[in-house]
Amino acid sequence: MLRIYEKTPPVPPEEFVRVEWVSLKEYVADVLSSLKVPREHAEIVADVLVTADLMGIESHGVQRLRRYTVGIQVGSVNPKTEVNIVKETASTALVDGGSGLGQVIAYNAMKIAIEKAGKTGVSAVGVRNSHHFGIAGYYALQAVKRNMIGIVMTNSEALVSYTHTVGRNMGTNPIAVGFPTKNPPPVLFDAATSVVPIGKIEVYAKEGKKIPPGWALSPEGKIEEDPKEVLARKGSVLPLGGLGEDFGGHKGAGLALVVDVLCGVLTGANYGIFVKHTTDKERANVGHFMMVIDVDKISSLDFFLEKIEKYKEYIKSLRRISENAEVWIPGEKAWLTMETRKRIGIPVHKNILKEIKDEGEKLGVEFKVKILKETA
Amino acid sequence: MLRIYEKTPPVPPEEFVRVEWVSLKEYVADVLSSLKVPREHAEIVADVLVTADLMGIESHGVQRLRRYTVGIQVGSVNPKTEVNIVKETASTALVDGGSGLGQVIAYNAMKIAIEKAGKTGVSAVGVRNSHHFGIAGYYALQAVKRNMIGIVMTNSEALVSYTHTVGRNMGTNPIAVGFPTKNPPPVLFDAATSVVPIGKIEVYAKEGKKIPPGWALSPEGKIEEDPKEVLARKGSVLPLGGLGEDFGGHKGAGLALVVDVLCGVLTGANYGIFVKHTTDKERANVGHFMMVIDVDKISSLDFFLEKIEKYKEYIKSLRRISENAEVWIPGEKAWLTMETRKRIGIPVHKNILKEIKDEGEKLGVEFKVKILKETA
Numbered sequence: 001m002l003r004i005y006e007k008t009p010p011v012p013p014e015e016f017v018r019v020e021w022v023s024l025k026e027y028v029a030d031v032l033s034s035l036k037v038p039r040e041h042a043e044i045v046a047d048v049l050v051t052a053d054l055m056g057i058e059s060h061g062v063q064r065l066r067r068y069t070v071g072i073q074v075g076s077v078n079p080k081t082e083v084n085i086v087k088e089t090a091s092t093a094l095v096d097g098g099s100g101l102g103q104v105i106a107y108n109a110m111k112i113a114i115e116k117a118g119k120t121g122v123s124a125v126g127v128r129n130s131h132h133f134g135i136a137g138y139y140a141l142q143a144v145k146r147n148m149i150g151i152v153m154t155n156s157e158a159l160v161s162y163t164h165t166v167g168r169n170m171g172t173n174p175i176a177v178g179f180p181t182k183n184p185p186p187v188l189f190d191a192a193t194s195v196v197p198i199g200k201i202e203v204y205a206k207e208g209k210k211i212p213p214g215w216a217l218s219p220e221g222k223i224e225e226d227p228k229e230v231l232a233r234k235g236s237v238l239p240l241g242g243l244g245e246d247f248g249g250h251k252g253a254g255l256a257l258v259v260d261v262l263c264g265v266l267t268g269a270n271y272g273i274f275v276k277h278t279t280d281k282e283r284a285n286v287g288h289f290m291m292v293i294d295v296d297k298i299s300s301l302d303f304f305l306e307k308i309e310k311y312k313e314y315i316k317s318l319r320r321i322s323e324n325a326e327v328w329i330p331g332e333k334a335w336l337t338m339e340t341r342k343r344i345g346i347p348v349h350k351n352i353l354k355e356i357k358d359e360g361e362k363l364g365v366e367f368k369v370k371i372l373k374e375t376a
Numbered sequence: 377m378l379r380i381y382e383k384t385p386p387v388p389p390e391e392f393v394r395v396e397w398v399s400l401k402e403y404v405a406d407v408l409s410s411l412k413v414p415r416e417h418a419e420i421v422a423d424v425l426v427t428a429d430l431m432g433i434e435s436h437g438v439q440r441l442r443r444y445t446v447g448i449q450v451g452s453v454n455p456k457t458e459v460n461i462v463k464e465t466a467s468t469a470l471v472d473g474g475s476g477l478g479q480v481i482a483y484n485a486m487k488i489a490i491e492k493a494g495k496t497g498v499s500a501v502g503v504r505n506s507h508h509f510g511i512a513g514y515y516a517l518q519a520v521k522r523n524m525i526g527i528v529m530t531n532s533e534a535l536v537s538y539t540h541t542v543g544r545n546m547g548t549n550p551i552a553v554g555f556p557t558k559n560p561p562p563v564l565f566d567a568a569t570s571v572v573p574i575g576k577i578e579v580y581a582k583e584g585k586k587i588p589p590g591w592a593l594s595p596e597g598k599i600e601e602d603p604k605e606v607l608a609r610k611g612s613v614l615p616l617g618g619l620g621e622d623f624g625g626h627k628g629a630g631l632a633l634v635v636d637v638l639c640g641v642l643t644g645a646n647y648g649i650f651v652k653h654t655t656d657k658e659r660a661n662v663g664h665f666m667m668v669i670d671v672d673k674i675s676s677l678d679f680f681l682e683k684i685e686k687y688k689e690y691i692k693s694l695r696r697i698s699e700n701a702e703v704w705i706p707g708e709k710a711w712l713t714m715e716t717r718k719r720i721g722i723p724v725h726k727n728i729l730k731e732i733k734d735e736g737e738k739l740g741v742e743f744k745v746k747i748l749k750e751t752a
Contacts, residue, residue, distance in 0.1 A: 089496055090466060090467070091467045091497045091499075092497030092674050094674050120465055120466045121465035122467045122468050122498055122499060122500040122667070123467075124669050124674065149638075149642075162691060162694055163704070164697050165694040165697055165701075166695050169695075179637055187637065189631070189634050191630060196624065212622055241628075242623060247571055247588070247590055247618060247623075248616045248617075250567075250706075252617075252624075257565070258706075266525075266671065266680060267674070268675065271687060272691075293642075298463070298468050298500065304642060307641050308637065308641050311637065311640075311641050311647060311648075314647070314648055315633070315648075318545050319541055319545075321537075321540050321542050325540040325541075327541055328539070328626070330626075330630040330633060
């Protein structure tokens with residue numbers, strides 16, 4: 001029995017419509033195809049975007065479609081992505097994405113990583129000259145489907161203030177780690193190294209609510225509680241652990257730095273403020289870093305799959321902090337949301353739906369997204 | 377010109393003495409040797425412990441010596457550590473530590489990881505049946521000395537409450553990542569995935585100060601501000617990001633879980649509450665997980681060493697949040713403290729010095745620690 005659950009329930013429901021996910025994915029692929037993106041590549045990008053919506057990570061879903069179409073139109077994104085291996089060993093590769101679509105580059109880099117790990121047990125692939133690739137967890141799950149552990153990182157345009165500094169000088173630099181399991185859901189950790197993603201601050205701004213003190217700074221370095229001010233005045237997000245060092249802010253900032261060194265410094269990509277936005281005219285030169293571990297080469301696959309189920313049970317059985325609290329395995333909320341939305345449809349905000357419809361119209365693409373319900 | 381700096385200044389100075397670090401290390405090795413630990417192994421353990429003191433991580437320094445001597449005496453720690461490879465591929469190994477000394481096991485596991493990465497470019501080594509190994513960063517630096525990137529994790533006895541739960545059910549499960557640099561200091565991230573280590577709460581208790589709300593929980597799941605209560609009633613430490621999910625507590629807890637799965641589930645070691653303390657009669661069966669990346673196999677070493685210096689400069693040049701704020705590279709404070717203490721000596725609390733002196737006396741070991749100054 002599927003539990004109907006949405007990590008991010010659409011509020012208020014009347015501002016949303018429910019759309020059928022496969023038709024949404026097809027439409028997104030059609031839009032990209034119209035911009036000379038090869039069909040196979042368009043389908044990868046569409047799958048990454050719609051998977052984010054399915055998982056309740058709307059900030060990285062189809063609302064980002066324009067980021068990529070504009071990126072192609074201004075010329076920073078090469079629609080015909082070519083992934084070239086610059087250097088390789090039995091277990092490693094350095095990949096150049098030629099400023100193509102980040103999703104296509106990351107998807108192919110992960111394929112290389114999986115193949116190498118299948119041979120030697122573990123692999124590491126660095127990627128340079130890429131673009132924003134959407135949700136990191138998507139690529140970790142590629143490895144998980146092959147019963148491997150996938151570790152995926154990317155740097156991103158600067159939005160965070162490094163500890164004891166002000167201004168936007170560090171990316172939100174997410175880390176995803178996925179583990180195969182015997183029974184669904186797989187364990188999937190996928191988190192920005194900032195306290196919140198900027199998308200969450202955008203949601204609060206839209207809803208006219210204050211943000212908790214400890215999420216963001218003003219450009220002057222004061223705690224900012226007005227989300228509109230953060231966005232309008234280019235305030236910054238704090239690292240995981242918050243301001244200063246008292247609650248471990250230096251740990252969140254340190255993790256962001258580790259990701260930046262692996263993705264930006266090691267690969268020859270950009271780092272810090274030099275990472276550009278997809279829609280900037282300059283090449284973004286985003287860097288990614290991936291590692292894959294073949295479970296069966298270190299442990300035995302059967303042993304691991306049994307034991308991780310026991311581990312999931314252990315976590316789920318821990319004593320709850322209050323009666324109505326729920327204990328979650330990383331990735332569980334996203335998985336339940338995905339299963340729910342595959343069945344009842346994805347809630348898309350009416351403004352977003354109009355935006356992607358208009359985008360298609362401009363490009364002469366027929367709007368064939370199937371609306372399941374005129375409200376969420 | 378060396379800058380005299382101590383990450384953790386000895387306060388109040390009159391409660392401390394300054395001791396010469398090499399003689400301290402020798403003495404610690406002598407104590408362990410007297411318990412039938414082979415000399416070479418005793419020197420590894422002593423080096424790990426004294427390096428922690430040099431770096432200003434006193435919680436993991438010689439004050440922990442008794443943890444290991446008691447562990448040997450109660451029989452949970454095998455003094456004659458044998459490290460056996462259970463399974464291996466070109467790039468991976470699963471190592472069984474035979475319940476020996478964690479430091480010796482981790483040191484040898486890292487040697488295996490370095491050798492494999494030198495051949496294939498990257499390696500992953502899982503370790504089971506180990507004990508508490510001290511500071512994770514020590515082993516990451518083994519790789520750094522070979523111009524490789526070292527990633528080291530361990531699980532540990534449960535002290536943390538997983539998100540939305542109460543009680544001690546998850547280790548502080550640290551992660552260390554070390555990068556080589558052209559000029560010292562190397563970049564060394566080394567942090568528990570909890571908001572603070574338990575040692576910090578012990579320091580506050582000793583000083584009779586309240587702890588900030590957000591560090592610890594009572595066994596009933598209330599925010600606890602009295603450090604003595606946390607220790608006496610077995611309260612728990614919160615994950616990095618704090619209570620609940622508002623400030624990313626689920627990210628800290630998720631990272632701790634990732635470490636537990638890699639170290640405990642994958643390797644066949646214990647996890648969660650099943651990880652025992654070194655001094656428990658039962659085998660601790662702590663698990664570690666290490667990865668090494670050979671920089672020169674992915675990038676070129678020269679390119680990387682130049683670029684990471686630029687990156688360090690970038691971080692150091694960021695706009696500070698206030699006039700007297702200082703911006704730190706991960707590992708920089710520890711490195712400055714180490715250089716300082718190699719010169720002026722390690723401040724050891726008089727009670728700790730007495731404790732390790734008494735321990736040696738009981739074992740018939742001559743106390744030859746050189747006291748440089750009767751106060752810090």
